[in-house]
Amino acid sequence: VTEPPRERVDELRVPWVHSDRTVPRRVVRPLQSFLQTEVASAMVLIAALVLAIAWANGPWWQSYERLWETPVGLDLGQRAVADDLRGWVNEGLMALFFLVVALEIKREFLTGELRDRRTAFLPVVAALGGMVVPALVFVAVTTGTPGVEGWGVAMPTDIALALGVLAFALPWAPPGLRILLLSLAIADDLGSIVVVAVAYSEEVAVISLLLAGGLALSAFALQRAHVRAPAAYVALGVGMWLALHNSGFSPTLAGVAMGFLTPAVALHRPQAVSREAHRVADETFDDPDPPDADAGQWLELARLSREAVSPLARVEGALHPWTSYVVVPLFVLANAGIRIGGGSLAGPASRRVVLAIVLARVLGKPLGIAAACLIAVRMRLARLPEGVSWGRLLAVGAVAGVPFTVSMFIAELSLAGPDLVDAAKVGIALSALAAGALGFVLLRRTRSGRPGP
Amino acid sequence: MTDDQASSRSNAPDDGLRLPWSRSEAPLARRVVQPLQEFLREETSSALLLLGAALLALVWANSPLSESYERLWTTELGVHVGSFSVSEDLRGWVNEGLMTLFFLVVGLEIKRELTTGELRDPRAAAVPIIAAIGGMIVPALVYLALNAEGEGARGWGIPMATDIAFALGVLTLAARAAPPSLKPFLLTLAIVDDIGAITVIAVFYTSDLDPNALLVALGLLALIVVLQRIEVRAAVVYIGLGVGVWLAVLQSGVHPTIAGVILGLLTPSVPFQRPRAVSDEAHRTADETVDDPYPPDADAPQWLRLATLSREAVSPLARVEAALHPWTSSAVVPLFALANAGIVLSGGVLAEAATSPVTLGVVLGLVVGKVVGIVVATSLTVRAGLGRLPDGARYRHLLGTAAVAGIGFTVSLFISDLAFPRGGLADLAKVGVLAASVLAGAVGFAILRSGGGARADEQR
Numbered sequence: 001v002t003e004p005p006r007e008r009v010d011e012l013r014v015p016w017v018h019s020d021r022t023v024p025r026r027v028v029r030p031l032q033s034f035l036q037t038e039v040a041s042a043m044v045l046i047a048a049l050v051l052a053i054a055w056a057n058g059p060w061w062q063s064y065e066r067l068w069e070t071p072v073g074l075d076l077g078q079r080a081v082a083d084d085l086r087g088w089v090n091e092g093l094m095a096l097f098f099l100v101v102a103l104e105i106k107r108e109f110l111t112g113e114l115r116d117r118r119t120a121f122l123p124v125v126a127a128l129g130g131m132v133v134p135a136l137v138f139v140a141v142t143t144g145t146p147g148v149e150g151w152g153v154a155m156p157t158d159i160a161l162a163l164g165v166l167a168f169a170l171p172w173a174p175p176g177l178r179i180l181l182l183s184l185a186i187a188d189d190l191g192s193i194v195v196v197a198v199a200y201s202e203e204v205a206v207i208s209l210l211l212a213g214g215l216a217l218s219a220f221a222l223q224r225a226h227v228r229a230p231a232a233y234v235a236l237g238v239g240m241w242l243a244l245h246n247s248g249f250s251p252t253l254a255g256v257a258m259g260f261l262t263p264a265v266a267l268h269r270p271q272a273v274s275r276e277a278h279r280v281a282d283e284t285f286d287d288p289d290p291p292d293a294d295a296g297q298w299l300e301l302a303r304l305s306r307e308a309v310s311p312l313a314r315v316e317g318a319l320h321p322w323t324s325y326v327v328v329p330l331f332v333l334a335n336a337g338i339r340i341g342g343g344s345l346a347g348p349a350s351r352r353v354v355l356a357i358v359l360a361r362v363l364g365k366p367l368g369i370a371a372a373c374l375i376a377v378r379m380r381l382a383r384l385p386e387g388v389s390w391g392r393l394l395a396v397g398a399v400a401g402v403p404f405t406v407s408m409f410i411a412e413l414s415l416a417g418p419d420l421v422d423a424a425k426v427g428i429a430l431s432a433l434a435a436g437a438l439g440f441v442l443l444r445r446t447r448s449g450r451p452g453p
Numbered sequence: 454m455t456d457d458q459a460s461s462r463s464n465a466p467d468d469g470l471r472l473p474w475s476r477s478e479a480p481l482a483r484r485v486v487q488p489l490q491e492f493l494r495e496e497t498s499s500a501l502l503l504l505g506a507a508l509l510a511l512v513w514a515n516s517p518l519s520e521s522y523e524r525l526w527t528t529e530l531g532v533h534v535g536s537f538s539v540s541e542d543l544r545g546w547v548n549e550g551l552m553t554l555f556f557l558v559v560g561l562e563i564k565r566e567l568t569t570g571e572l573r574d575p576r577a578a579a580v581p582i583i584a585a586i587g588g589m590i591v592p593a594l595v596y597l598a599l600n601a602e603g604e605g606a607r608g609w610g611i612p613m614a615t616d617i618a619f620a621l622g623v624l625t626l627a628a629r630a631a632p633p634s635l636k637p638f639l640l641t642l643a644i645v646d647d648i649g650a651i652t653v654i655a656v657f658y659t660s661d662l663d664p665n666a667l668l669v670a671l672g673l674l675a676l677i678v679v680l681q682r683i684e685v686r687a688a689v690v691y692i693g694l695g696v697g698v699w700l701a702v703l704q705s706g707v708h709p710t711i712a713g714v715i716l717g718l719l720t721p722s723v724p725f726q727r728p729r730a731v732s733d734e735a736h737r738t739a740d741e742t743v744d745d746p747y748p749p750d751a752d753a754p755q756w757l758r759l760a761t762l763s764r765e766a767v768s769p770l771a772r773v774e775a776a777l778h779p780w781t782s783s784a785v786v787p788l789f790a791l792a793n794a795g796i797v798l799s800g801g802v803l804a805e806a807a808t809s810p811v812t813l814g815v816v817l818g819l820v821v822g823k824v825v826g827i828v829v830a831t832s833l834t835v836r837a838g839l840g841r842l843p844d845g846a847r848y849r850h851l852l853g854t855a856a857v858a859g860i861g862f863t864v865s866l867f868i869s870d871l872a873f874p875r876g877g878l879a880d881l882a883k884v885g886v887l888a889a890s891v892l893a894g895a896v897g898f899a900i901l902r903s904g905g906g907a908r909a910d911e912q913r
Contacts (some may be wrong), residue, residue, distance in 0.1 A: 012730045012762070016683040070535040077528040111749050225474040270752060272470045275740035277759065281732035284766075292567050292771040294728065298763045299775060301735065304470070305760035308742075313750040318755065388749075 018409055025262065026250045041324045042164020047333035049429065056337030058340035065338050081245065086334045089414060093327045095241055095255035097405070098432055099322045102259025103210030103316045110264045122373060122382040129372025130400055131155045132320050134364035139358035145349040150415045152199060153424050154360035156192040158404035158432070159185040160324060165399050165436050174387025181396050184369070193256050199415045201249045202401050208247035215240045216257050221375045223263060224390035228307070233258070250413060267307040276304050328405055335408050336429070350423035353415075357403070357427030363432045366397030392446045401434050456635065467836030480482045498851040500622025503862070504785035507794040514795030517805040526792050539700070544792045548870065553699055553713035553783045555863075557619075558781045559647050560717020561774045568722045571641045580831055581638050585645035587830025588858055589613040596814035605811040608872040608882050610765035612818025614864035616890070617643040618782060623894045627853070632845035639854050642827070648863050655711045659789040666705035670712070673698045676718055686725060686765070706870065720773055725765040734762050786863055793866050794887065796880045806884040815885030818860040820893050827855035853901035859893030861886055865897040 017028050034040050056064045073082030083091065104284065114120040138154035159182070164183055166173055194361045241254040280301040284294040306314060343350060373393055376382040411424035475486045514522045526594040531540030541549065566572040574583060592612035600606050617640070624639055677694050695716050704714040737757040743754040764772060796802065830849060834840055837870075842851060865886040873879035 011727075012734065013684075013726055015686050015725075019684075070536045073532070075529065075531045075533075075540070077530075159603070201550065205782040222563035226471070226477065227475070228473050246897065266750070268470055269744060270742050270746070270756070271744035273756070274742060274744075277735040277739035280763075281735035284728050284732060286727060286732075288728070290721070292724075292768055293766040295771040297733070298728070298766045300771070302760045305738075305756045305763060307758045310750050313753045314757070317753065382897035 004359055008446025009431035014049045032127075035321075035325065038160075038163045038167040039161040042168075044165075044325060044329050045158075045160055045332055048329040049336050051332045051339070051402065052067045052211045052336040053338065055333075056339055068334050068337075073349065082088070088093050089327075089330050091245070091251050091328045091333045092241075094331055094409065095252040097255070098193070098329050099237075099255035099259040100316060100319050101193070103262060103312055104254045105186050105190050106260055106264060107312055107316070108183060108186050113158055113179050116316070118382075119385075120183070122376060122385070123183035124187045125372045125382065126180075126369045126397075127184045127191060127375045129257055129368040129370075130157070130184065130397065131188060131191045131363050131368070132359035133371070134401075137263060137364035138356045138358040139281065139357060142349075145352050145422070147349050147353040147356065147414060147420055150411060150420065152192070152195045152365065152410040153348060153355055153403070153407050153428070155195065156403060156410065157185045157188045157365075157400045158402050158406065160190070160328070160401045161404050161436065162439075165402060165439050166396075166429065166443065169399075171187075173443075177392060177396060178389040180385055180388060180393075181399060184396070184400060187441065188400070189406070192410070193253070194411065196250055196413065197253055197256075200410065204248045205246055208243050209249070212240045212243040212247060212249075212254065214255075216244060216261065217263050218387070219258070223261070226267075228267060242413030252409075258453060259315075261273045261449035262312045264310050264312045268304060270308045275307040277301060281339045330406060332408070335412065336425060338425050338429075345423055345426065347419060350419050353420055353423040354427040357407075357424060358431045358434060360436060361401040361403055361431035363434065364436075365401035366394055369397035370394050389446065392443070395446055397438055397444035398435055401439065403428050403435075404432055407434045457481075461614070462483045490812045495720045497626050498620045499624040499786070500626075501593040502783060502787050503616075503619060506790040507862075509789045510793070511798070511887075512797035513652065514797050514801065521795065521900040522795050526795075534897045535619055539703070544645060547785075547788050548867070549703065549709045550699075552779055552789055552867065554569035554715070555781045555785050555789070556651070556710040557643075557713035558774060558777050559651070560714040561720060561770050562573065562717075562721055563644055563648060563714075564720065565770060565774075566716050568639065570581050571637055572644070572693075577840075578641055580834050580842070581641035583834045584650065584827045584831045586616070587641045587826035588642065588823050588855070589646060589649045589826070591826030591829070595822035599814040599817065603672070604873075604878060605809075605814070606871070608811055608814070610657060610868045610872060610876070611647070611652065611882055612815050612822060612861060612864050612889070614650045614772065614868060615646040615823075616860050616862035616864060617647070617697075619860045619862050619890065619894070623857050623860065623898055624901070625853065627898040628690055631842060631850055631853075631901055634843035635710070635850055635854055635891065638843040638846075639858065641893045642854075642858060646858070649723050651711065651714050651866070653724055654708050654868065654871060658708065658886075660706045662725045663704055666701050667707070670698050670701035670705060673701060674715060674719065674887055677716075680808070681719075681721060684725070687784050702728050717773075720770045722770040724768045726762060728766045729749045729814045731762045731766040735759060745795075759763045789863060793870065794883065796883050796887075798884075802884065811880045812885035815861075815865070816892070819861050819865070819886070819889035820856075820896065823893070824855045825861035826859060828852060831855075849900065849903075853897050855891050856897030856900060859895075859897070860890045862890045865890075 004248060017024050019025075051400045052064075055061065068086040069084045070082055071082060072088055073080055075082075108114040109120075114123065134154040135151045136371070138151045141151070142148045162181060162185055166178060170177070174247055206275075216234050219233060219240075222232060237254060237258045241251045242255060242358075244251040244254050280297050282296055288294050330387055344352065370390075370393055373384070384390075388396075408425060410442070411421050411428065415421045475482050475490070477483075510522075513519065526544040527542045528540055529540055533540070533895045562570075571578045571581070596612050597688055598607065600608065620639060620643055621636065624635060636750055650875045666851045673694050677691060677698075680690060680694075695712070697711050698716065703709040738755050742755055746752045767775075827852060828848075831842070832848075835842060842848075846854075866883055869879050869882040869886060873882060
């Protein structure tokens, strides 16, 4: 094919990042394709963790606390919503993270792996075993100390880190293995949300709660009435967040509620939109006069094409890059800066918490998952997926032992006193390291052994 | 495959596009929402909405509930980060915050006129340009003649403005039978008038300047130009930078709405993609997607890509205008009128206004000065052979249009608050703006109707 010398009018103009210039070709695009891998989101988390610890223990350690304790607020007359910067990250931005988590859960249950009750049974049972056993281990170790309140810290699996470890250890893992880990972790997330909502709410302000419920109902009613303007739902979500902010519940639950309320079905049949696309493409001109005479048609087509995609996929596509590369790293940066040797590990209760988390994650999690699966399979209630041997199941259980974002979140929520919270964070970091290494080694050992059918 | 599916599904009830509730056959949607939307699309309706808001404000401020009016609009709303804070009362947020969006749309309109509209060739548009200049200078001179000295002199900018929405609304309402060329004439005139008003706001009503903040604003604007040059297209980036420019201008002492005008002028008026290239993509996407993908949303990336490309077939200018114009004309400007037109008329304000040179200057400037300025400037231009009257228009039409241009309303009220401290002289000026706007509208309406009536009657 020869390039015509004049300007090609029928070619799309690519933006700078997709152009053939040196910087986009050598730097931006390789970075983009790296960021799309599962290893990348795990690496970003680890980088944020290392940065937070280095910052909090380096020569500028005072600026760390000063920055995250900067008060940020909004006042209207006598009313005020105020918190420090860390609070806005933990309760504000993290609502977006939980929104995406809820979208993932909803998608998996409606159209994904958890849709079919028979195939969903195993990961759900595994997730249950992987939550109950670590919590029991934690309570057993810390019983009698104030740290026992933090039993929820021992439960959640970090999806990003766990998938990163799996992708790093077995780049060509059988799809059944990855799906098992993903659906297990998603069922686990659902459990964490229930724990946050039910077990770790302070005394509940009924009126605020009713208000939030009313807003959720009106979001539902608006959907029923086919109101499609995203602005309406964004406003309702913000309202729900504000209502929950005063209710004693974690306001991040507003994100969960809005996520579950997001429809998973496209507003239009794709076929109807296809017909419109042909029509607009035929009826518009290349050089309209006045310019933008066809603007109405093009903008209509843009809206219809978006409506050929389910709101769930649209919101997830729009938010997921932000939550995994901005919100969660910021959360880690704001919360993981523990001062080592700051005396937080001095008390016996603190040491108990660290020990409890490490034991619960490194031993409790894989044993709980494997035991639950073993019982389910022995009772002929479920079968192991293709390509998953018992050895690999145990390895996946170890990988699922990697805690992080949600555990840290629950630590902030559940434990009283900065010493215990810091101890829990140390425990989380240590067990992430230990469980990740254990899972990595176990997965590598199963690499050559192809499991039979 | 798509065609097979298409034929097999052609009988399915949900074959076509699904209408949103507002366009459905539900009684509430059909009886209330659709007529309301229809009404809001009309040109006269934004004028009526504005008028309604101004009347509501007047009634509210003079009713037994008047206390709540002042209490609401003086409620403080603030954002603070550490020791940095931005705090204003609600009226301030409307006048300096939301009105920035209004001026952004004005900036977009000016840019469109300059690049593809009537003002592209200034010589062809000489008549409305010169008419607008005459319609600014004469009212200012009339005002200054009455307020040569004293505090009141600062208000000379008030009678210079023309309210585009209001003026076009009255023209449309009055002149169904008048030559259609009057509308672009008035639009061009009003846009040139807006340029003048913006210059006046930026240059003459700027309090002490903070050069550092101004430098930050200029730096951010330069950054926007650079990002546009390397074809960064993400709207989020420009919204973020735009908010930054607004904050910097707010700190600098220049009125923050100027940030909106400049951002509007910087918005590109050429689409990123050739429409033909997008048409090809639209055909391809329509052919390659399936009606019932598995998993559901398997085609999502293709559809979202087509949505992006279709938007890029429209210039950013038209896109931003389509997104903002409904909001500015049916929410921002009525809110502005509601927040600012509520003058307490009791306590001798009316009596004071009747003899005040400020009120009188505004009224005479808008009602008499505008007409004289526009008519004289136009006839001089025509006599000098620099241009012609709008097609089919006679001097009677010109007179009526000039009177309609005396509806200063939004921008005049806006400048009243800039020129004078709130209360006192500002209230007197606002009484003048309201009276003059009603008067100018009525006079213009009457003149335009008086001769056009015969043809209008024939049509009925």
